[in-house]
Amino acid sequence: MRVAVIYGSRLGATRGIAERVAARLGVAGLDVRIESAERLRDLPAADAFVIGSGIYGQHWMKDAAALVKRSTAVLRAHPVWLFSSGPLGRWATSGDAIEPREIAGFRRAIQPLDHRVFAGALDRTALKSSDLSLTERVVSRRFLPEGDFRDWTAIDAWADGIARGLSIG
Numbered sequence: 001m002r003v004a005v006i007y008g009s010r011l012g013a014t015r016g017i018a019e020r021v022a023a024r025l026g027v028a029g030l031d032v033r034i035e036s037a038e039r040l041r042d043l044p045a046a047d048a049f050v051i052g053s054g055i056y057g058q059h060w061m062k063d064a065a066a067l068v069k070r071s072t073a074v075l076r077a078h079p080v081w082l083f084s085s086g087p088l089g090r091w092a093t094s095g096d097a098i099e100p101r102e103i104a105g106f107r108r109a110i111q112p113l114d115h116r117v118f119a120g121a122l123d124r125t126a127l128k129s130s131d132l133s134l135t136e137r138v139v140s141r142r143f144l145p146e147g148d149f150r151d152w153t154a155i156d157a158w159a160d161g162i163a164r165g166l167s168i169g
């Protein structure tokens with residue numbers, strides 16, 4: 001069973017989640033490959049897909065969203081799990097995370113088995129001035145708490161659920 005884990009990540013937090021999910025699926029005996037959406041023109045050949053993106057201004061990153069949109073026929077025909085990485089600080093634990101705007105459409109188009117919003121991370125020291133626009137930098141400095149809020153226990157449990165789903169199904 002080949003699983004492709006694909007991520008859109010600007011500052012590395014989502015890549016970290018994708019790597020963790022991929023490692024966990026590998027330990028469960030699945031044949032896993034991991035790819036950045038930025039480098040993919042088309043989906044790699046796989047029997048199942050896990051696709052995630054960092055959230056920016058309530059949207060998925062462009063490369064990841066565009067890859068899903070142009071691959072709906074393939075994705076609809078396979079088991080797909082989606083995740084987003086975003087909420088920071090008190091939003092990370094409040095439990096009422098806002099879904100990125102693309103997700104409702106993805107649900108209709110590809111009927112994923114799940115979509116989860118995981119808490120994200122923001123390390124301002126890792127920010128190069130080219131990483132964000134001026135507006136984004138101002139918004140992030142004023143309103144976004146810095147820190148790593150990723151919940152590895154929740155991420156591991158989610159990955160284990162995927163592994164179980166694939167070995168049973």
Ligand SMILES: Cc1cc2nc3c(=O)[nH]c(=O)nc-3n(C[C@H](O)[C@H](O)[C@H](O)COP(=O)(O)O)c2cc1C
Nearest residue numbers: 009010011012013014054055057058086087120121
């Ligand atoms: C400019 C900017 C805008 C953001 N907008 C949102 C948002 O709308 N919703 C959200 O939940 N998180 C938002 N975040 C937090 C990021 O989604 C979070 O840091 C995420 O883990 C980053 O993923 P990445 O490191 O893989 O790019 C924003 C962060 C920045 C820097």
